[in-house]
Amino acid sequence: MFKRIKGATISGIEAIPIDIEVDATRGIPSLNIIGLAQGAAKESKDRAVHCLANSGIKLPPKKITISLAPADIKKSGSGFDLPIAIGLTSIALGLNFDTNQFMFAAELSLDGRLKPIRGVFPIGVLAKNNGLKLIISKENAKEAILSKALVYPFEHFLEVLSFLKGELKREAKIISVEQLHERESINQLDFSDVKGQYKVKRAVMIASAGFHNLLMVGSPGVGKSMIAKRIPTVLPDMTDEEVLETTKIYSVCGLLNQDNPIILDKPFRAPHSGSSDVSLIGGGVNAMPGEITLAHNGVLFLDEFPEFKRNVIESLRQPLEDGVITISRANAKITYPARFLLVAAANPCPCGYYGSKKRECTCSVAQIKKYRNKISGPILDRIDIQVNVPEVDYEKLSDDRVDLDSKTMKETVQRVMNIQRERFKNEKINYNSQMNEQHLREYCRLDSDSHAVLKMAVDRFGFSARSYSKILKIARTIADIDESDNVLPRHIKEAISYRALDWDV
Ligand SMILES: [Zn+2]
Structure with missing residues (x-):
């Protein structure tokens, strides 16, 4: 007896189709899973068996093999629970229901409830592109329908079974055109909140317009973080393609808000200076994207830049050059997108008050030179704009010069981007900085x-x-x-x- 069910795994930020084949033959009763299952995927077999037992389905006393194909692709994630359980059930009960038009992706609890998984959005895109209907947990429904696939959300394994047997009727959930275009930014920040830093705001506008990486140098408390957080508000709105790509990334990381699972605002990520290279770059045991990929299409802010470890800073070289990061694993390479505007911030000296009017700098010239050398080198070479962020002189806050708000800055940025698009239409670059x-x-x-x-x-x-x-x-x-x-x-x-x-x- 043999059954084939369709599922998927995630590689990078894309889903790839996986066939789950279940076969039962005569022999010593056993249950094996083959085909490079990793981590949670390896445990799928056990969860599926418990789910069946608790649903009153008995496995036949045979030699049962579950094979995940193609065999040479590593499979990870808990989304194989459901297709494995469906395959085992069809063997156990001798059911011959037609599952060819479906793709299955859900984790199972031991009592048979369907649980959400990471990466359901790219899996939905895959199902849609292959003309397959997607069966998932109810909690993943909103994220899955964004992919425009025909989505069937369920709460319990037995419901899925009744549905496949034709006993339970369900309409597919699909997203309406209006829903897709219901776009609303949640970013409430504005550069008009930043007072008296005209020169720095202009530097930000230039950096954003020409995609020049930016370093802000200033004493503690002058507002470097406040300024950095507002940079996404002056970058052009994301295109549909960028929204899709960014939403995939957050889906794979399990970071989408399940009530509003779409990323419309340009990302802003600010990893701590103590971050490991895995958390910044990605990879690790579960092969997850890092901060630089979460910042893709947006801003990566490295505050206290000189405090980041040398090897962490060095690992930014490839993404800054190519807009992607390639991570080598045991016998595979994964590439994640990582094109971001790098915004770094540093104190002017080790004590932080070189050039300050409020406090005296206690550093020697040698100490300051040593400190600045820490931020020199290959990464600084890729930072075009270095601007001093001065202490705001409160008497000058009523400066009659017109101040810049996010709307004005964004309009300018958009205009300059259009000029560059025209200028470089026959070149392989997009921005002046390139x-x-x-x-x-x-x-x-x-x-x-x-x-x-x-x-x-x-x-x-x-x-x-x-x-x-x-x-x-x-x-x-x-x-x-x-x-x-x-x-x-x-x-x-x-x-x-x-x-x-x-x-x-
Ligand atoms: Zn100092």
Whole structure:
């Protein structure tokens, strides 16, 4: 006797189809599972057996084998409980119900209740793409219907059985077009809450517009975190594709709110400086995405940047370069998306008060140099904009200069993104920050006045070649904000001011 049931497992942030085959032959009664089942998937057999026993279904005294195919793909997660239980039941009761049009994905409690699993959203997408109806637990229903699959949610294993036998009628749950477009941002933050930091807010706007990674340098309490948290509010709204991708990531991590299981706001993640490389990068025993993947399409904020471990910082190199992270496991590689705007924050010196008017810095020049060296190197090379966040002078808060709010900043960012889309339509890049030397020659041609300004700055401050090209990239974005085809001396001058760490101590 043989039965094949369809299920799925998660690899990266996608679901892949798995066939669950159950076969019973003559021999010493036994029950085995084969086909690279890992962790929770390995235990599926036991939960399924208990569920059957508690539902009054007896297994025949035969040699029963459960095979998960294809055999060479590692299977993890508890979603195999239900398809295994269905397969065993059909063998035990000799039922020949048609399960070919269904995909099954739910965990079972020992008494047969269906429990939610992680990754039901990408599994729904897979079912939809394969023309299969999806049977899942009731608690996963809202997340599953977002995939636009035909979804059948159930509370108990016996209900699923009655449904398959045709004794219980159920209509599929589907999402309406109106529901899909019911989009509402939950981000209540706004840059108008940040007072008297015009220069920093402008730096944020430039960083967001040209996708320039940003480092904020300032004493404790000046509002670096407050500013960072508001950066997602000035980034353009996510496209449908980005919403889908981001929702998949949060589904796989089990982080979706089951009442409102869709991610519409650009993510903001702020891992602690003590974070391990696994929690930041992903991987580990259960092969889960890390913080950098949760920040995909949004902002990764590393506060107290110099306190992060060297190897953790080093592991950001590939994602900053390629927008993905590849993690090697025993005999497989997993790739997760990880394209984010990196926003880092640091104190200006070990005590935190170098340059402060409120407290005196107690650090020696040597200590400050050593501290700054900690944040130099390959990652700092990928941070274009470095801005000082000053202490706010409360007497100057009534500055008559127009302050920036999130709406105004976002409109500017969107406009500059459109300019870049047009500029790079025949290139393989999207943003000014991604320009190489050849792009710089093509798109940042300087007139003699601009050249003179830049040369003077290089002579005076001793900028490296790398700083030089960063200044050009930032100046290009500033010129775009200005809607100027040419990079002018004032754009260069402003760009130079965003290289805070280039100044001497
Ligand atoms: Zn100090």
